[in-house]
Structure formats: C-alpha cells, structure tokens
Amino acid sequence: MAVNPLQLGSDAQSKSKDIKVDGIDISIGGKRICSDSNLTLAYGRRYGLVGQNGIGKSTLLRALSKREVAVPTHISILHVEQEITGDDTPALQAVLDADVWRKHLLKEQDKIINELQELESQRASMADTSGESAKIDKQRDGLDQTLSDIQGKLAEMESDKAEPRAASILAGLGFSQERQQYATKTFSGGWRMRLALARALFCEPDLLLLDEPSNMLDVPSITFLSNYLQTYPSTVLVVSHDRAFLNEVATDIIHQHSERLDYYKGANFDTFYNTKEERRKTAQREYENQMAQRQHLQAFIDKFRYNAAKSSEAQSRIKKL
Numbered sequence: 001m002a003v004n005p006l007q008l009g010s011d012a013q014s015k016s017k018d019i020k021v022d023g024i025d026i027s028i029g030g031k032r033i034c035s036d037s038n039l040t041l042a043y044g045r046r047y048g049l050v051g052q053n054g055i056g057k058s059t060l061l062r063a064l065s066k067r068e069v070a071v072p073t074h075i076s077i078l079h080v081e082q083e084i085t086g087d088d089t090p091a092l093q094a095v096l097d098a099d100v101w102r103k104h105l106l107k108e109q110d111k112i113i114n115e116l117q118e119l120e121s122q123r124a125s126m127a128d129t130s131g132e133s134a135k136i137d138k139q140r141d142g143l144d145q146t147l148s149d150i151q152g153k154l155a156e157m158e159s160d161k162a163e164p165r166a167a168s169i170l171a172g173l174g175f176s177q178e179r180q181q182y183a184t185k186t187f188s189g190g191w192r193m194r195l196a197l198a199r200a201l202f203c204e205p206d207l208l209l210l211d212e213p214s215n216m217l218d219v220p221s222i223t224f225l226s227n228y229l230q231t232y233p234s235t236v237l238v239v240s241h242d243r244a245f246l247n248e249v250a251t252d253i254i255h256q257h258s259e260r261l262d263y264y265k266g267a268n269f270d271t272f273y274n275t276k277e278e279r280r281k282t283a284q285r286e287y288e289n290q291m292a293q294r295q296h297l298q299a300f301i302d303k304f305r306y307n308a309a310k311s312s313e314a315q316s317r318i319k320k321l
Helices: 057-065 091-096 100-124 131-156 159-172 189-203 219-230 243-249 269-304 311-320
Strands: 019-028 031-041 046-050 077-080 207-211 235-239 252-257 260-264
Touching: 019 057, 031 057, 031 260, 046 057, 046 243, 046 269, 057 077, 057 207, 057 235, 077 189, 091 159, 091 189, 100 131, 100 159, 131 159, 159 189, 159 219, 189 207, 189 219, 219 243, 235 243, 243 269, 252 269, 260 269
Parallel strands: 046 235, 046 252, 077 207, 207 235
Antiparallel strands: 019 031, 252 260
C-alpha cells in the first residue's frame, strides 16, 4: 500500500481535487498501455476501470500511485496493492496509525503536555519574583498556545471519533472485537490485505485506488465495502471483475482499450455494457450498410463500365468507391 506523505500545514485543502491530465503515455516491458490518453477524474466520483484481461488496468493504477502520471502534488493518493507488514502492533492501532497527520498531532500533544508538566514542577520551587520564574512562565504561555492549536486541529478532524470509526471498519471487514487487538504478525497474508484495505478506508485519501478488492473478501465483507464506498467522500478508481459490485459502487465507468480511455459518465457496469453494446450494433449496421452500398456500386460498374451510354456514370461511381 503506497501512501503519499501528508503536507503538514499546507493549504492543500483549499485547492481543487479534480484530476485532469492530458497526453498520458504509459508503457511496461515494451508494451504500450496508454498512448496520448486523457485522464479525467472529478472529485467525489467513483470510477470503475474496466477492460480486457492484460490490457493494463493494474499498470495504470500503479502508474498513478507512483506519480508516473502528473497528478497535482497536493492530491493524496493511496493504492491498496500489498498486505501490511506484520509486527507486534495490534490490528486496531495499525489502522489508527495510518492517519499520519493525526498520529503526528497526538505525538506533539503528548510531548507538549510532558514539557508543561516539567515546567510546572520547576516553577513550583521558585519564588514568583525570580527572573527564572518569569522565563518559565513565558515558556509555559507559549506551550499552552501551541497545545491549544493542536487540540483545535484534533477536534476539527474529530480525533476522538477515530478509534470507534477504525473499529467499525475492521468489524465490517470481518475482524471481531477480540481479533482487533491481535498483533498484525499473527494474521495470514489475506487478512493483512484486509488490514491494508481498512487503513485505506480509514485514511480517506483524495484518490483511493483499489485493484480487485472483492477477491480478498467474503460476501459479508464485500457487502460492507460496497455500502461504505457509496458514501465515500473522495474519489475512487476501482478495478473489478465483480459486475454486481461495480453496479453498486460505480458512478461512472472508464473503458480502457486500444491504448485509450473512454468515459461513460453516470454509468454503472450494466449501463456501460448496454451503451457499449448499442454502439457496437450501430457501428456494425453502419458497416453493413456501407458494404451493401459498395456491392451495389460495384455491380453497376461491372455491368456498365464498357457501355458507352453508361460509361460516364460508371466512372463516377468508380470514384465513389
């Protein structure tokens, strides 16, 4: 799972989260995946990326996560691709730790509280009129202000609700309350993939990339994920062969084929398939009509090419061919 480092203290929140990159060229092992293609992802939409096996859908996701496509740097990207590393960290804490901004603020909060306690201890043994006490009071005032700012940011992100939210996500993905306290190293690879998915859902990056997420889940967990993504606040790009899953999750479909990306706005998989099939039938009818017309013209030419009275008309129809 690749996560962008958060730009702490940046103005990223005020910038547009829409993605529009023109002229994309992606190749792997000498095989071209996209050629002069345009990538357009509207913030808050959920895109199903579909195409034949081997067409390069997973390669496109990896190119996005590795910033090989020029997505604006203020947009955070998270790609659920690999299981998390197993260690002694409890599953629930592993999910909480995925929010590095919250983790950073909590660490700073603890640090400042400890510093304030140390200053308070030093100040207690000093007279109010001493120069050293005045210096400590000034330090304490500064730390109090910093602590207030940090606590304001934690309140803004609803940090106090983080643990219940993380636990709810884990429960939806099949982790009992007891198993949420197990060390991550005790889980199999499949379950550590679920942990990677839980971390991604908890983080809510601007662009969430999912590659066949239902492959790692049982039916109840697939249902949970489907419902969860339907209210997901940011942009989702998901590769899946699960037609029912795409029907429930996708607000739009991107069809990857012939080194290009075609967009079906406002379409789930069934709508995309029906539209694509109708386009195919229309193109087939147009082709058949053209061939019938060509055959009719050819028949006329063959019949009247050497007829003096009809030769000029035959020559005209030869030009049409």
